[in-house]
Amino acid sequence: MDVSIVNNDFYLSGMAALIGDIDKQLMVMLRDGRTFIAFLRSLDQFGNLVLHQAFERIIVGQQYADIPRGLFVIRGENVLLIGELDFHRPLRVPLYEVTIEEILKLQKQDLEKKDRIEKLRQKAMLEHGLVDEGNPIEEHY
Amino acid sequence: MLFYSFFKSLVGKEVVIELKNDLSIAGTLQSVDQYLNVKLTEVQVLDPEKYPHIQSVTSAFVRGSVIRYIQLPPDDVDTQLLQEATRKEITQPRKE
Numbered sequence: 738m739d740v741s742i743v744n745n746d747f748y749l750s751g752m753a754a755l756i757g758d759i760d761k762q763l764m765v766m767l768r769d770g771r772t773f774i775a776f777l778r779s780l781d782q783f784g785n786l787v788l789h790q791a792f793e794r795i796i797v798g799q800q801y802a803d804i805p806r807g808l809f810v811i812r813g814e815n816v817l818l819i820g821e822l823d824f825h826r827p828l829r830v831p832l833y834e835v836t837i838e839e840i841l842k843l844q845k846q847d848l849e850k851k852d853r854i855e856k857l858r859q860k861a862m863l864e865h866g867l868v869d870e871g872n873p874i875e876e877h878y
Numbered sequence: 879m880l881f882y883s884f885f886k887s888l889v890g891k892e893v894v895i896e897l898k899n900d901l902s903i904a905g906t907l908q909s910v911d912q913y914l915n916v917k918l919t920e921v922q923v924l925d926p927e928k929y930p931h932i933q934s935v936t937s938a939f940v941r942g943s944v945i946r947y948i949q950l951p952p953d954d955v956d957t958q959l960l961q962e963a964t965r966k967e968i969t970q971p972r973k974e
Contacts, residue, residue: 751911755939764935768944770899772931784941796931817897817944820921820935828933830926 752784755819764794766817772796774822775809784813795840797847800833802840880967884960885910885948894924894949895940901929903938914942 758777765773765788775791787810792803835843862869885907894904895916902925905918917939923932 751913751915754909754911754915754917758939764931766932768899794931799930801931813941814943816941817899817901818903818938818940820932820938822934823936824934826934826936828926828930830930830933832930 752780752782752813755780755784758819758821762822764820764822765811766820767811767815768817769815773806773809773811774803775806777819781813784816786811786813786816786819795844796832797840797843799831800835800840800843802835802837804837879912880963881914882910882912884963885914885916888950888954891951891954893918893951895945896947896949897940897944898946899944901925901932903932903940905938908937911942914945916940916942916945916948 755777759779761777762774763777765775765786767773772794773788773791774794775788777786778789779787787808789808791806791809793806794801794803859869889907889909891907892904893907894902895918896902901923903918903921903923905921908917908919910916917937919937921932921935921938923929923935926933
């Protein structure tokens, strides 16, 4: 069933719902934690996407930087959400743009900190006799 | 099909979707499909300090496979109807 009529509005099911979003600039969040901003050029029934003029937006705290990534094909299973952007919307929490070098440095520090905390957590769990295997199927989100 | 029909009846209501990456998004349910993919409008991220980049998102398509919970307004859910529908679904003979 590709088209259904509910409440007198018709809408498309599955990935067909995104056809109206083609050629729009969208924010795509992936399961590995990355965020892209790009033009959606194409999609298929699995949610595989073709993203054009893509930027990877790396955010650490309130600072961000955009790394140009060009043309991308993303396998649909990796997508978390696809959002329409309104850059004129006032932000409750302001964001500050920094250089790419700066954000990569901040990201590295952030990951190291998270790593340390995770190690401490696992050590504490071990001391209580618990072993954390993580999620064996889906590791990253 | 049961939950697909259930969510179809909730189109237009305000829901909060919690994803498997712990992100919580509030919004109005615009549409749902057989895979329980959800389209939301009037999107508000509930923890803008942790996820500041989503503040600029107005409407979103969320893939069904990444949703952990969908929080519903209790007044909009008829639990009796849901229970009856569930019983019917179970007792109905499966199509071969």
